[in-house]
Amino acid sequence: MLTIGEFSRLTHLSVRTLRRYHEAALLEPAVVDGTTGYRYYGVDQIPTAQVIHRLRELDVPLSDVQRILRTPDPGVRSALVTDHLQRLEDVLDRTRAAVVSLRRLLQPDPAPIDVELRAEPARTVAAVEAVVGHHDISAWYAGAMAELEAAVGAAVTGPPGGSYDNALFEQERGHAVVYLPTAAPPRTGRVHPATLPAAELAVTTHVGEHDGIEVTYGELGTWVVENAMSVAGPVREVYIVGPRDTSDPAAWRTEIGWPVFRVT
Amino acid sequence: MLTIGEFSRLTHLSVRTLRRYHEAALLEPAVVDGTTGYRYYGVDQIPTAQVIHRLRELDVPLSDVQRILRTPDPGVRSALVTDHLQRLEDVLDRTRAAVVSLRRLLQPDPAPIDVELRAEPARTVAAVEAVVGHHDISAWYAGAMAELEAAVGAAVTGPPGGSYDNALFEQERGHAVVYLPTAAPPRTGRVHPATLPAAELAVTTHVGEHDGIEVTYGELGTWVVENAMSVAGPVREVYIVGPRDTSDPAAWRTEIGWPVFRVT
DNA sequence: GTGGACTCTCCCCCGGGGGGAGCGTTCAGA
């Protein structure tokens, strides 16, 4: 039996943190003295403590750590861990994107953007839609687009696009639509016909990988306001040239269209 | 002038967060109506908002964001940013280390470790010591060891080593010593003679890169307890084979010695 | 038996947000 201090020295977890883990039923001392409240740990709890320590270093929430520890089947358990490692990869991607954006933002010479005002008629397309979290977008997009391409096949009549609720960016969660234009939209699985409403769009083209796209959004937003307009409705993107066309990100072209209306 | 809602849509920052940034004097609205308290933002504040957004995505604390924004000189500013990116790299390293440890911990078949009980006599070495943070250790170690090697030169009589306070791991901050053994320890810069006290050490050898070393610590700790002993004093490491000897991490050998005493 | 090290609980603090109540303001359409 080890006192909490000894256990702390052996696991490199602070005494405070150990108490917290006890309270959270994450790592219960082998024995708790009923009268003094003293916690005593067993040597066999060291590996568990270490697993917790590592998982916490990977920013796995305590609740998930608990779920992982309570999973007896090692296969299932390592699947849970792998899952978190995947999430870590996603975080890494976002970090990379933020770095690219930041570099572009801190660039002293921002080239002015070309914005075109365009009246877009309503049109019906093959779409997949969902309420999705900001951070899950790219994974969701990949799945949805794959399904769309399978359903539409060669009947595609233009580049793919998407429509994204502003709430998606403001509250991390919102409605998203991705679509492929086609003459007769099928209805299979998540794919179904959908109508993009007519709108007056302020359109600009983002060149290059998606990582810096938020900066272009900002520039477009500035343009909109400076031209005495206001935004109305979800932003639209059209992937004129994308990863399906070329693997060279520098050649990618993304049209960003923000529905606007004239103020005054 | 933009209302907070409009500004929110344009910058993809939530209204709540914008108010928070105002409160923190991070991003003050261009105009605040004195009677209604309504916040109004200027179009020219969009780039600033975006910079903040990206920095926050990189987990830069608001206080540091503020410092960066208030730095007028673009050179100094980008230096601050680069600094944070460096810190990000360090986080990444720790993440990688945690992943390695985790894989080793979840391995079903942990080979038993060899532990030797050794009475180490006191000895005087050339040392550099400091109170450092857990996360700054590797950088500090690199600098200290470079200084040591420059001071001692060819008079080295054995592999380098270190002694690390337990507080370093428990409270993220503690006393650390790195040393090179030599007959006549010099006194230059941070380098000075120091005496490693005699101790009874439980010694084991960690093979491979340092990333998984915490696991070996745990195994050593288990051994210590199972052999009716208790730890006393800072842990010692001796870098028998390290990056100065070979660039192949798999060949590295690190002796870990934990001062122990027998418990009845 | 005593002193110092250790441990206990309890409360408040941090950062960076989110949810919601309750109320005031704006503005476009009737």
Added chain:
DNA sequence: TCTGAACGCTCCCCCCGGGGGAGAGTCCAC
């Protein structure tokens, strides 16, 4: 010109995963 919806305001409490410190009780070796 009125009115109601949408929007804005402040205020309070919540989340996570810890840290600091007070004040009191406990353990153990000398």
